[in-house]
Amino acid sequence: MSSNQPLISVTDLRKVFPAPRGTKAEDVVAVDGVSFDLHADECLAIVGESGSGKTTVARMIVGLETVTSGAVTVEGKDRTAAPRHLRDRRERARQVQYVFQDPYSSLNGRQTIGNVILSNLSLHATDRPGRTELQRHAQEILDAVGLPRRFADRLPRELSGGQRQRVAIARALAADPQVVVLDEAVAALDVSIQAQILNLLSDIKAERKVSYLFISHDLAVVNQISDRMIVMENGKVVDQGDTAALLAHPTHPYTRALRAAVPGPGWRPVRREKLAS
Numbered sequence: 001m002s003s004n005q006p007l008i009s010v011t012d013l014r015k016v017f018p019a020p021r022g023t024k025a026e027d028v029v030a031v032d033g034v035s036f037d038l039h040a041d042e043c044l045a046i047v048g049e050s051g052s053g054k055t056t057v058a059r060m061i062v063g064l065e066t067v068t069s070g071a072v073t074v075e076g077k078d079r080t081a082a083p084r085h086l087r088d089r090r091e092r093a094r095q096v097q098y099v100f101q102d103p104y105s106s107l108n109g110r111q112t113i114g115n116v117i118l119s120n121l122s123l124h125a126t127d128r129p130g131r132t133e134l135q136r137h138a139q140e141i142l143d144a145v146g147l148p149r150r151f152a153d154r155l156p157r158e159l160s161g162g163q164r165q166r167v168a169i170a171r172a173l174a175a176d177p178q179v180v181v182l183d184e185a186v187a188a189l190d191v192s193i194q195a196q197i198l199n200l201l202s203d204i205k206a207e208r209k210v211s212y213l214f215i216s217h218d219l220a221v222v223n224q225i226s227d228r229m230i231v232m233e234n235g236k237v238v239d240q241g242d243t244a245a246l247l248a249h250p251t252h253p254y255t256r257a258l259r260a261a262v263p264g265p266g267w268r269p270v271r272r273e274k275l276a277s
């Protein structure tokens with residue numbers, strides 16, 4: 001890969017969910033001509049209100065949703081078509097890992113934390129490591145996400161929401177991915193725990209060669225973590241740029257409305273219905 005080739009390139013991406021047969025409902029155009037690049041060592045945020053199409057873009061990138069038209073490439077390789085072999089599917093999963101909003105439902109309740117990490121480690125290992133080597137690596141990953149090693153024997157239900165999200169991040173890191181897609185990954189957490197997880201993500205990004213695609217409706221969070229952001233409204237990209245600059249001087253009316261809706265010092269409140277105008 002040349003140094004300036006994007007890690008992920010999305011071109012004119014479109015997703016239409018057909019209306020259920022036999023109903024008078026209309027097709028839903030969830031994503032409508034979206035294009036952007038994600039570069040190495042970058043955190044790119046996708047922001048927008050609920051229903052703007054953020055998750056559908058992410059799901060198409062990781063292959064959880066088919067693409068209606070347009071293209072997704074990862075390191076220059078086409079990802080639009082379904083993988084033909086298990087080998088291709090694994091390779092795709094290794095490169096781009098997904099962390100969901102709700103770690104409780106994304107973790108197997110009967111699998112210990114240690115086994116969650118070990119199974120992703122052995123699935124994506126490029127050589128054939130022995131059990132001892134895998135266990136040593138799993139402990140290193142627990143250290144990296146700030147969880148005590150004794151947690152390896154625990155089940156997800158024995159952990160707090162923040163600890164479970166650390167496990168979800170650990171599971172993603174076990175694949176040694178180039179990109180982690182974080183889909184509302186801190187939205188379910190208390191503000192103080194959110195801050196801890198955001199700090200953890202920043203530390204991991206500084207230490208490992210990993211890029212983030214950070215999906216959020218929360219501009220305060222996006223401001224803390226991302227380098228660049230794109231703003232989606234009704235399936236389209238309506239604004240994009242350097243996060244700090246865009247939030248300091250939002251020019252697009254939708255970005256201004258989103259920003260004004262964020263409560264807290266320095267943010268002027270705006271009534272919700274104004275966002276629709």
Ligand SMILES: Nc1ncnc2c1ncn2[C@@H]1O[C@H](COP(=O)(O)OP(=O)(O)OP(=O)(O)O)[C@@H](O)[C@H]1O
Binds near residue numbers: 030049053056
């Ligand atoms: N499987 C599906 N079938 C039909 N419509 C869908 C499906 N998934 C998403 N949609 C619709 O596509 C649009 C975009 O949804 P999407 O979840 O991508 O938005 P979002 O910005 O991620 O919102 P949220 O943060 O609430 O998840 C919405 O109108 C949604 O109802």
